Amino acid sequence: MKTLFTVFYRRNLALAKLAIITNLQYRFNFIIDAFIQPILTVGVEVLLWLAIFKTADASGLIGGFGKDSYLAYAVWAPFLGRIAISWMYETMMVEEIASGSINTILTRPLSFFEYYLSQTLGYKIITTVFSVTVPIAVSLYFNLPVLYERLPMAFLIVVYYLLLVHTMSFLVSTLGFFLTRIRAFTLLKNLSLLLLGGELVPIDLMPPPLAELLLSLPFSAGVYIPLAYITGRGGWDLMSRGFINTSYGLLIAGILSYLLWKRGVREYTGTGA
């Protein structure tokens, strides 16, 4: 049992390292991905919130929270949103099945799901380690209301949510067994996550019935819930709700993926690519 776990661990560690090395190979790309893109996004969002507060009413509060609270949200939201979304590896998974090059993975002693999960985690870890310096530095410099002691728990839920996102990516890619072109599904899935996750605007600013609906879906655990937790908009009850919602989302996506994968592999004919 111990040997089996060691083999599993080493195998996945190697895959995570592979992703890290691949992404660090082109440093210019990496710098843009880890630093420049989040800085530009954060800059635009911060300016928008500053403009909103310039014309806010005398109380200086919107939805019960002040300017600094929204600036903290604007600084951290794009950063968490980038961790909790999967474009690159989902596109690769879809391509593997569509092109038939999945044959090379099917014949190896590891699963397609695990092969890409380890790589996704490796990629997310390396970009997060570098790019987290941006929101931390900005929050410290402007003295934004961020509860730093809550950061580990916030990262934990984001990683857990990433597992759900990867399972959804796996689910999308399994459609490739039945349909010839499925690239649009990746776009649809990721844009839906952007809308439902609270990255654009804090969910608590939305009309109450809509906000309640979004909070009962697992997608708010990617951005809104960890952000509400570290900025003090929500407490442990909200966080635990996020973990529970992500769990049922994971269960549903897991069952669907398993069924589609089993059926897909049975019907799949390798093209010898």
Added chain:
Amino acid sequence: MGCVMGCLMNRLKNNLIVLFTKIKKYLGLYQAFFKASLVADLEYRLNFVVLVVGEFIWYSTQLILFEVLYRHTKIIGDWNLDQMRVFIFLVLFVDSIYMILWDPSLAAFTDNVRKGTLDLLLTKPINSLFMLSSQRISVSHVPCFFITFVGLIWALNQLPQFDWFKLVWLLFLIPAGLSVIFCGRFALNATSIIFTRADFLQYIWYSVFRLGLRPDAIYSGFLRVILIFVVPFAMVASIPARILLEPTQLWMIAWALVLPFILFYLLKKYWAFCLKHYSSASS
């Protein structure tokens, strides 16, 4: 005198004939590209439908953002909700035109550089800027084009005493905004020739383009001047919206008329510079 005039007229006539022949040739090519793209997109119908739905979601997010924000404030920058709706529909309308005409080809640019397929496109007997930007057309954005246009007219209709003759200015302002997007995107893509693998330039573009998705009033001082004159994303929708919503400022119209010429001149120079650095990746 009469002979000189005659010669000049003949020369002008010949030049016009050459120009019209060229325009006809490029329009013919464009028609062929459109047909090919339409057939390619409709070949996978479910994918196409999902793509259209996805685009609607993306455009809706921009609208929802401001609709939610205006639940909690009356004015953002200089505009109220009715005015902001004009801005948002205008920016989405301009964006849909850009997406239909150029985005698929420009999104494939860095792949063409990396895989070496750029060679094939550069050696075609037509303008390389045209070939590299117009080969694929996004048919899935056509519904968004019509919806955003209807949305724009609806938003303008909500304004009290809107002068509908001002819409004529859009004939100059929208091409100026499109030239900003086209030249910016093309120039950024051309940089990938120098760096070989620069996939993330696409992501820079999407981040920078966000500057244009927000009204210029949220930027103040030096940054606003930069966005109007240096990296002129304000021309995409902010300046056109100001001309529609506020008393006409002639310098804005003059700038909209001059800007495309400046941008295309600079783009041509930069493109020639990048091509000097191009070393084919194909075998």
